[in-house]
Amino acid sequence: MEAVKQVSRNVAALEEAHRSFNRRDFDAMMPILAEDMTYIDHPAGQTMRGREEWLAWARSWPEAFSDARIDGPTYLDGGEAVVALFHGRGTNDGSFGPLPATGRRMDVPMCEVARFNSVGQVVSAEIFYDQLTILTQLGHIESPAT
Amino acid sequence: MTQVAKLTRNVATLKKAYEAFNRNDVDAIRQHCAEELTYAVHARGIVHRGPDEFIEQRMRWLRGSYSDGRVEEATFIDAGDTVVATGRFRGTNDGPIDELPATGKKIDLPFCEVIRFNEEGQMASGEVFFDLMTMLTQLGHIQEPTDA
Numbered sequence: 001m002e003a004v005k006q007v008s009r010n011v012a013a014l015e016e017a018h019r020s021f022n023r024r025d026f027d028a029m030m031p032i033l034a035e036d037m038t039y040i041d042h043p044a045g046q047t048m049r050g051r052e053e054w055l056a057w058a059r060s061w062p063e064a065f066s067d068a069r070i071d072g073p074t075y076l077d078g079g080e081a082v083v084a085l086f087h088g089r090g091t092n093d094g095s096f097g098p099l100p101a102t103g104r105r106m107d108v109p110m111c112e113v114a115r116f117n118s119v120g121q122v123v124s125a126e127i128f129y130d131q132l133t134i135l136t137q138l139g140h141i142e143s144p145a146t
Numbered sequence: 147m148t149q150v151a152k153l154t155r156n157v158a159t160l161k162k163a164y165e166a167f168n169r170n171d172v173d174a175i176r177q178h179c180a181e182e183l184t185y186a187v188h189a190r191g192i193v194h195r196g197p198d199e200f201i202e203q204r205m206r207w208l209r210g211s212y213s214d215g216r217v218e219e220a221t222f223i224d225a226g227d228t229v230v231a232t233g234r235f236r237g238t239n240d241g242p243i244d245e246l247p248a249t250g251k252k253i254d255l256p257f258c259e260v261i262r263f264n265e266e267g268q269m270a271s272g273e274v275f276f277d278l279m280t281m282l283t284q285l286g287h288i289q290e291p292t293d294a
Binding site for chain 2: 042043045076077078081083085109110111126128129130131133135141
């Protein structure tokens with residue numbers, strides 16, 4: 001019974017973090033993040049260490065896509081690990097890294113894997129998605145066939 | 147106990163499938179595929195339907211592009227009927243990738259695969275996440291765009 005409670009808690013925490021992202025309430029996410037957390041954005045080849053670096057990364061999405069949303073999430077409960085499958089959607093009305101705003105929309109499938117400690121905080125997480133899909137949707141690049 | 151045994155079985159099956167892939171025995175993967183298998187490759191925007199298509203167009207296709215391709219550093223998350231694996235696909239691009247010619251270059255690509263199993267412990271659906279941009283950049287087919 002204890003195990004079941006713990007499992008549900010981690011899923012609920014990630015769900016709540018995603019809802020907080022959608023309403024841009026970054027402060028609400030802080031309690032579920034361990035201070036020394038690490039977060040890997042694989043396509044960007046970037047590892048964020050600690051809450052502050054993660055926060056800067058998280059904020060960069062709505063800076064590039066002011067209506068950025070985590071849409072249609074599904075959560076897979078793996079006990080101390082929770083996996084979220086969702087679509088990252090938004091309108092590119094701000095600079096996306098070095099790239100200027102295009103006014104176009106992105107809609108990309110994403111997979112986030114979060115690992116929790118025993119007190120229900122995220123200690124490490126990683127995200128997988130296809131950058132080429134985003135850059136093609138924004139018209140920055142023409143996809144060579146694969 | 148039954149539940150635990152069932153969960154472990156699905157992880158064990160996915161491990162076996164990776165081992166079969168790594169020893170270049172893609173036909174051995176077929177026995178783990180349900181007839182109703184669907185498999186989405188998000189980065190390519192395609193869905194493979196049925197074991198034959200999956201084996202031919204995904205497994206053999208990968209082997210044709212990377213004859214020494216291997217799944218390495220795989221970590222498995224057991225979520226009941228679903229198993230999530232993260233790892234790295236490493237290999238030498240010694241065959242064409244569709245119309246892109248072989249480059250002889252090596253890739254080291256992080257991936258996440260999500261596989262749902264049916265009651266019989268067969269793979270019923272799957273999806274894989276990776277970054278095609280990373281792959282094509284490593285192969286020298288593409289350069290990351292900049293505003294400069």
